[in-house]
Amino acid sequence: MDDARRCYLCPRRCGAARGAGETGACGESFDMRISRIALHPYEEPPISGRNGSGTVFFCGCSLRCVFCQNRDISRGRSAGKVYTPEALGEAMLSLEKQGATNINLVTPTHFAHEVAQALRAVKDKLSIPVVYNTSGYETVETLRMLEGLVDIYMPDFKYMSAELAGDYSSAPDYGEVAEAAVTEMYRQVGRYVYADDGTLKRGLLVRHLVLPGCRADSMAVLRRLAEILPTDGILLSLMSQYTPDFALDCPHKNLRRRLTRFEYDSVAGTAISLGFDGFMQSRSSAVKDYTPNFEK
Ligand code: SF4
Incomplete structure (x- = not known):
């Protein structure tokens, strides 16, 4: 501010x-x-690790996609609890004591000043990595404020199409913004590094959720990512968990149905042909009681 x-x-x-x-x-x-601070076992395997990721779910979101599956938190329907930066720092230390694989800051950007203040106070005391888990809709300036405080960036890269980004997230500039953001993230953390126990120590893990009716744009996202970053230097998590249960009256027709196997497999084929390393999500994840199941 x-x-x-x-x-x-x-x-x-x-x-x-x-x-x-x-x-x-x-x-x-x-x-x-x-909204919630707890160990969370349902992230990608090197993020969850043995005991779960130490997640901190912030209320609110600057992107607010129409298909958000975390809407109680992102739309402010959860009252949450007010924290000071000092209290957040203490909560991070407590998560490490509970055995957390990392500190996983979920949608933190609108509190970036307070998050940076908390991290500056405790980063030297933490021996686990700090994960910045974001929609990918980030300014380079805000990311620069976090340089040296974040070990793993875990952004979404949702769309290339301005039309889709406008329709689903009211953010027609999403593609160009996300490109600049992931480029800055990679500049800060570099090629991914695993710890001896198989958990991720450092790096950039880009998530992409394949949406029904959007496979051409998903492929465009992957191609653009492969143009701007080394595919063997980042990890890709290709997700299929979209579920339409909330959207029966959604004005966007494509979002009223599930993703088909053909759609997901064709995008996965593009990821493989471009040489990405990372994770693919079993389509059994696309159920109401969402339990992610990732395969390397
Ligand atoms: S983070 Fe700041 S600029 Fe972004 S929507 Fe919230 S108040 Fe506005």
């Missing part, structure tokens, strides 16, 4: 005077609200 406490942290640059109590397009105001 600038001196007037107006916020320009994310690419919406809505300028909400959060310091004066205004709410931004992300749905959040002054207080850092956190």
